[in-house]
Amino acid sequence: MQHKKCFIVLFTGICFFSCSTVTFPDYHPDTSALSAAKMIQDGLEISVVPMHDRSTVRNYFGKSVEKRGVVPIFILARNATTDRNFILRKDRTAIEGVLTSASGDGNVDYVPSGQSKGGEAATVVGSLSCFVMPAVGMPLMFSGIKASNDALATLHNYKRNEFRSGTLAPGETQKGFLFFVPEENQTVQKVLKIRVVAEVVPSSELVQMEVEL
């Protein structure tokens, strides 16, 4: 009888623990943070806010992103002109930062943020839990499903918040995160600058900006 009670309590506890998938809040930087690193060139305004604080990263992107050492960098672009269109391409943006390897040597690296196909996000977030948990069996099935659902939710949130390519018509804004993903044995010490290249339509003239942090 004692065993039965224990089993019911344990089972109910697991069910309650597993009853919802992880959620993440929306990020709204304050105006002072946005004006700290800001640049205007040819009517294109770029504001950048790097997220260095690990607990903030965990809050907005989850434990796996924080553990992997990823530094999310918020970008807000605004077309302040009245007659020009700008094309912002994610594959032309780049991040420069100081990385520390396991040996402790600091080096400056220039990482093109590239065009996301989602693959790197899967690497960062990890999908291990989706395949390992079935083997654990029925008593842990709920936590297994929760673990894989949470991994999916983290990946979903990561992709949803990514900065993407787009055309900015006069007065329009575009925002999103670039992710500075270090190698496995490295940690991001500092983000130095963000390079953004925009194309003016229809002249195809390039506007190159380097926002220093």
Place this chain on the structure above:
Amino acid sequence: MKTNAIKPHKNGVIQFTFLATLIIMAGCTHSIKIVEAELESPLQEKVYPIHAKLILNEDFCNYEFSYSIPGDTYVFPLGNAFKESAKSLTKSVFQSVSESTTTSLQPEKVFDITIIPTIRDVSFRRGMWVWSDEEADIHLEWNIYDRDNKALWIQSIMGTACMPNDRKVMQAAIDDAFQKSLAAILAAPSIQQYCKELEKR
């Protein structure tokens, strides 16, 4: 006496756990069919009076999204829905549309613009229970080039939906992505300006 009373129950739990583990490990793959987006047609007939070339590359036409949870894999073959939706969208917006599978951007003066739709990401958020809400996002990117193959309009559109059903939520996200794309293409100042310039020539 007590020990004897517990034994059958204990054996039952072990057998049940063993059986459940076997069932979970055996796993299942579910293929979920999605159809093309239902688009609300624009008010004017053939809004842009220009000739367009629509490039439908292999990645776009054969796109497949899948995810796994313990015991199950869900596969969404989305390529056909993307292809058909892109065709119907462009046909409702431009005067004439020619389809192509080649990705080379050689200048072809026959066409006023070249359109390349690309799927950048599909992501999915599962609910814990059957009745829980699920979320799907489709990140669709439109690359539109002029006669000289200069970028005219590049835009990422996110179609999103939230409801408690795998198939319905994915279908709604695709509908949303293409409906938003239709509105965005019609509202794009750079395309409108380009069309006016072509009319003047």
